[in-house]
Amino acid sequence: MNSKWEKVWGTRARELFVSFGDPLFIIKDEIVLDCNPKAAQLFGTTCQEIKGKAYYQLCPTGKEATQVFRPHLQRAAENGGDRFQTVLLKKEAEKFFADVNIYSIPLEDNSPLFIIHIRDITHQKETERKLKESEETLREFVENAPIGIFRTTLDGKILYANPKFREMYGATTDDEIATADLKRDVYKNPEDRDRFVDRMLREGKVENFQIEAKNRHGDPLWISIYARAVKDDEGNVKYLEGAFLDMTEEKRLEAQLQEIHRMEAIGTLVGGIAHEFNNILTGIIGYAELASLKVSSDHPVLKDLENIKEGARRAADLVRKLAAFGRKAILRIQKTDLNELVMEQIPLVKSLIPKGIDLEISLAPNTEPVKVDPEAVKEIIFNLCKNAIDAMPQRGTLTLETLAFTVDSELAKEYPWLEEETYGALVVRDTGRGIDKKIMPHIFEPFFTTKEVGKGIGLGLSMVYGLVKQHRGAILVKSEPGQGAEFTVLLPIFKARETEGRRDAPPPLSFEKRERVVLLVEDEEPVRKVIRETLEGGGCQVLEASSGLEALEIIHKTEKEIDLAILDLILPGLGGKEVSYRIKEVSPQTRILFISGYSPGSLHPKYRPEGETAFLQKPFTPRELLNKVGELMK
Incomplete structure (x- = not known):
């Protein structure tokens, strides 16, 4: 630095110039008069090499640099300074972002002397780029999130709503969002909003706060809210932010499942009632028909008996419908x-x-x-x-x-x-x-x-x-x-690999009266009595049991060959299915006829017969029983 510039800046200024932590250049008429060591380091040379050169000769971009700097130099001369950011090249053509400050000092002849301060802001720019990318990613996530994201005031005014929130609310314009009141327009029960606000004030957040809601058109919604309260330095709530999760479909499926379970429970109850009525009706129908056979065709009581049988048939039809609801009807697929x-x-x-x-x-x-x-x-x-x-x-x-x-x-x-x-x-x-x-x-x-x-x-x-x-x-x-x-x-749909269900052949119209031994196992006494009387009237010898264990005792004690066992499927202790296995172990030739007020397919596997077995659904008439027994005795 010659004495001319020392007069301008002074010794102390010179010391600051040389020790400054960023590159500094002094330029007049586009010629570099001086620079500090940081400037020389930036371009990989010495201050002596830089002095006397045009500033654009320092840049690998050459005269292209003049297109960037000249307008700013001119503005600096007019305004006393200028600032801008650009991309420059260091030594070995390494690009960097530069923050350039130009200071203009008028000399005695009014010509401008420029001090150019260059600061490497590459790291700052990279940080800004990453921050911008992060903000863009977050904005894109929020805008495309499958949940309704919101920011509201404590009193329910909406400050921000993402597209999903707008869709859930049914809003198509900003005005519809700006004029919405959550308590009035979203909460079906305003008390839920009061509970929500109270919890936010007490706890500062809520999780899975479920409410019955509505959109702006009045359509029902179920919402689960996750939110937090954002407070200022004094602890006052500035706003609430969080998310609405649409639970409407889940609630609908939940209600559907509850309805299925409710109907299942009703079906079980109705099926049990139908079973009990079938037992009762078996006795009524059986005794009425047996009584009809014991009176002459012109006896006055015959009409009453026919009325009893007709009423019982109507009751049986009613029970059949109940059994159908309880999914206990016998189906022949x-x-x-x-x-x-x-x-x-x-x-x-x-x-x-x-x-x-x-x-x-x-x-x-x-x-x-x-x-x-x-x-x-x-x-x-x-x-x-x-x-x-x-x-x-x-x-x-x-x-x-x-x-x-x-x-x-x-x-x-x-x-x-x-x-x-x-x-x-x-x-x-x-x-x-x-x-x-x-x-x-x-x-x-x-x-x-x-x-x-x-x-x-x-x-x-x-x-x-x-x-x-x-x-x-x-x-x-x-x-x-x-x-x-x-x-x-x-x-x-019937699939080709499936087989059709077996259909029972039509029963014969009469029963051949032959001395046959029948084991009857039925726990309902009226039903047992009417079946016994029917079978005895058909020429059978009947051995009675009211439980599975009693039936097994009879089998082991009797010396008679049992031709047929009539077993109720639901019995105290051992069920009819288990009794049939025990009978077959002792007497393999004995035929089995199951009876029940339930259809076999509706029973628990413990009681349900396996394979093709003979079955008679209660209530049945004496004639139907004799026809079925006659079919099995052939």
């Missing part, structure tokens, strides 16, 4: 054409239709056969059609339709026993008054009815539900008040 079943029922359906109601039939061509009990499906068709007709008291249209229905994963979640495959579908649709949402959950319950007294007892849909479930199918219902109703019954 076989390969069946669904279209043919529908067409077979059309005459009966037409006989139910009054004037003013039209019948439309749409049967899908080339449908796969279904795996069903044909008689049970006919019952289903009849009851659904009757229910539809009753829903159209004056006029309307009843539609019967068949189609192939594919069960997807969503439907399989609702009905866990369904497979994700194609089912045969029977659709019964009406244009009647529809079903109110409040009563929809109860329509399949036994004895539930909205009909007038005397118009029905509420077992038709219950029986349909039980029979469909027993087929491992499902029944889907769509309805709105005033818009009619649509019942879709899903039935399993």
